[in-house]
Amino acid sequence: MDDVISSIEREIPRLRRYARYLARDIDFADDLVQECLVRAVANVGNWQRGTNMRAWLFVILRNVYINEIRRASSRNHSTLDPNHPGLAMPGGQEARVELREVQDAFERLPEDQREILMLVVIEQLRYEEAATVLDIPIGTVRSRLARARVALGELLKIGRPRSAKVR
Amino acid sequence: MARRSSLNDELLLDYLDENLDQDRRAEVAALLQRDPEKAAELSALRLQDDALRSLGSDILAEPVPDRLRDLLHRRTEARTHGPAVARGLRRGRALGPWVNMAAALFIFVLGALSGWFGRSGLEDTKSELQAFLGDSASGFAYYTSFDTFTPEFSPDQDDRLTAALERLFSRAIPRPDFGEQGFKYVGARLSPGMQRRAGYFFYEGADGTRISVVVWPSDGPANPVPVAGQFNDVSTRFWSGHGLGFAVMGSGENLSLDPVAESAARYYQSKFAQQN
Numbered sequence: 404m405d406d407v408i409s410s411i412e413r414e415i416p417r418l419r420r421y422a423r424y425l426a427r428d429i430d431f432a433d434d435l436v437q438e439c440l441v442r443a444v445a446n447v448g449n450w451q452r453g454t455n456m457r458a459w460l461f462v463i464l465r466n467v468y469i470n471e472i473r474r475a476s477s478r479n480h481s482t483l484d485p486n487h488p489g490l491a492m493p494g495g496q497e498a499r500v501e502l503r504e505v506q507d508a509f510e511r512l513p514e515d516q517r518e519i520l521m522l523v524v525i526e527q528l529r530y531e532e533a534a535t536v537l538d539i540p541i542g543t544v545r546s547r548l549a550r551a552r553v554a555l556g557e558l559l560k561i562g563r564p565r566s567a568k569v570r
Numbered sequence: 571m572a573r574r575s576s577l578n579d580e581l582l583l584d585y586l587d588e589n590l591d592q593d594r595r596a597e598v599a600a601l602l603q604r605d606p607e608k609a610a611e612l613s614a615l616r617l618q619d620d621a622l623r624s625l626g627s628d629i630l631a632e633p634v635p636d637r638l639r640d641l642l643h644r645r646t647e648a649r650t651h652g653p654a655v656a657r658g659l660r661r662g663r664a665l666g667p668w669v670n671m672a673a674a675l676f677i678f679v680l681g682a683l684s685g686w687f688g689r690s691g692l693e694d695t696k697s698e699l700q701a702f703l704g705d706s707a708s709g710f711a712y713y714t715s716f717d718t719f720t721p722e723f724s725p726d727q728d729d730r731l732t733a734a735l736e737r738l739f740s741r742a743i744p745r746p747d748f749g750e751q752g753f754k755y756v757g758a759r760l761s762p763g764m765q766r767r768a769g770y771f772f773y774e775g776a777d778g779t780r781i782s783v784v785v786w787p788s789d790g791p792a793n794p795v796p797v798a799g800q801f802n803d804v805s806t807r808f809w810s811g812h813g814l815g816f817a818v819m820g821s822g823e824n825l826s827l828d829p830v831a832e833s834a835a836r837y838y839q840s841k842f843a844q845q846n
Contacts, residue, residue, distance in 0.1 A: 408646050415638055420629040437641055444645040445705045446766075466762065474722055505621040523587065524622045530589060549583055556618060 404447070410456045411443055417457060417526060418464055424521050425468045435471065439464040458532035461522070465536055508558035516551035523548055577601050577608045586615055702766050703808065703817060706784050707801035710819045713759070714772070714780040721757020721772060731758050738767050743785055743814075745771045746837040751830050753781055781820035781827070783834055788815035794839065796831040807831035812842035 418439060422432035442463050443450075450459050509517060522533040523544070530548075534541045577598065584590050585598045602609045713719065723731040735743040738760055745755065753773035761768045768786040775781075788810045796807035796818070805827050808817040816838060818831040 404646075408642065412639070412642055415634045415642075416630045416632070419632070419634070419638075420626045423626065423629055433635060433638065436638055440638065440642050441645055441705065441708075444642065445701055470722075470762075474720075502621055502624055505618075506625060509622065509625060520622060524619050525625060530587070545580070545583070548587075549579065552583070552615060552618065555622075556614070559618065 407447055407450065407452075407456075408444070411440065411447075411460065414457050414460050415440075418460055421461060421521065421526060422464060422468070424518075425465070431471075435464060435467050438467045438471075442467065455528070455532050457526065458528050458536060461526070461528070461532075461536045504559060505555075508555055511558060512551060512554055515547055516554055519544060519547045520551050520555070577605060582608060582612060583615075586612060586619070699815075702768075702786070703799065703806060704801050706768065706770070706782075706817065707804040707806060707819055709770070710782050711802075711804055711821065714782075714821075719756055719772060719774070719780065722759040724757050725755055734760055735769055738762060738769065739785075739787065741813075743769055744838075744841050746783060746834045748773050748781075748830055748833060751833060752776060753779075753830070756780075777824075779820065779822045779825055781818060781825070781830060784815075784817040784819065786815045787813065789813050794835065796828075796835055809835055811839065814838070814842075 415436065418436045419432060422435040422439075423429065426432040426435055439460060443460055446463075450456065509520070512520070518537065519533065522528045522536055523530065528536065530541050530544045534544045537544070539547075581598060585595065585602075588595075590598065602612060723734070732742070745758070747755070753775050756772050756774045758772065759770045761770070766786050768784055771783040771785075773781050773783075792811035793809050794811050796809045799806045799808060803821045804819055805821060805825070806817050806819045807827055807830075808815065809831075810816065816834065818827055818834055820827050820830070
């Protein structure tokens with residue numbers, strides 16, 4: 404049990420980052436993480452050893468977030484508020500133009516594309532784990548991820564796969 | 571003549587995301603060596619991904635707020651030792667007699683329920699039930715601590731609640747009326763929970779005293795007589811039957827929970843007996 408709790412504790416920073424992405428508001432994000440931890444400990448017997456703890460926690464966190472936004476419509480996460488940091492550039496360093504462009508381009512993507520990049524590229528979940536978090540088929544993960552990369556590339560004019568022929 | 575590449579975009583992305591087995595990965599690597607254009611695309615995508623991963627990296631570097639670490643350890647202790655004991659441990663002092671008594675009382679009560687912990691689809695072990703009721707009591711204490719109670723389903727949303735309960739439990743779950751006991755219904759919350767789905771009905775008395783009825787799936791043997799339990803300041807009476815677990819929770823010096831629990835137990839016995 405101690406090792407499982409330690410595994411949960413190690414994921415707190417990433418939970419906070421994903422929550423910050425979802426919620427935009429720092430305090431609300433940490434409230435989401437708090438509720439996620441409560442539910443995780445209460446249901447820790449349900450986690451299967453050998454599976455990805457991060458993915459399991461992300462499922463809980465996302466469900467907590469969805470329940471909360473249903474109750475409090477004033478926290479509309481789909482509204483991009485430039486005053487909220489969201490996933491901001493790393494602080495305390497001079498931001499390079501390229502990275503600032505990446506942030507701007509990321510924020511301009513549709514929500515579903517931002518979230519798939521968040522889970523697969525940034526948080527490095529496997530396709531099937533992202534599918535579980537988002538409750539969508541793996542095929543949808545693949546196609547959405549491909550479209551997201553194409554869209555981001557076009558916004559950035561950095562990389563551009565030849566086509567977006569995805570199912 | 572240049573060899574025609576069989577690298578399509580999907581395969582390239584699988585390679586990028588390490589979604590291939592070792593043999594296939596080696597094949598793709600060999601193809602990339604012969605296809606400079608695809609190799610350049612891959613490099614560009616990697617640069618893009620690396621840039622994305624820098625987003626929010628400062629959040630990872632932030633110290634974890636104490637409240638999150640403390641909560642995790644407190645909840646873990648409560649799960650292991652019981653909530654009252656955890657509270658004593660958290661304060662770092664010798665356990666007072668009331669704490670030992672409260673924890674011992676609850677454990678004694680649970681131990682008296684022979685057959686309650688029979689094998690069920692939800693693995694109703696003593697510790698899991700205790701943890702669930704402890705969490706429910708904590709939730710009750712939290713949600714009723716606000717001057718204005720804000721439910722997930724307000725009293726005028728019965729149709730929506732009915733549909734949501736049916737979806738969560740795959741059966742109709744009615745809620746009791748405690749008008750005779752002086753409590754009016756003020757709303758409900760649902761918990762889709764990874765292990766335990768639960769419905770929470772909240773009521774309020776004229777003096778502001780709040781109580782809650784908790785319902786959850788439980789396919790162990792029926793224990794129809796409400797049994798007393800205590801989680802810090804929250805009193806509870808719990809029982810089971812008809813594939814469900816029930817609890818009534820409340821706090822307050824002047825609160826008499828037994829009449830409410832008995833009324834709820836009779837209500838659900840009557841309701842589900844009609845359905846059988």
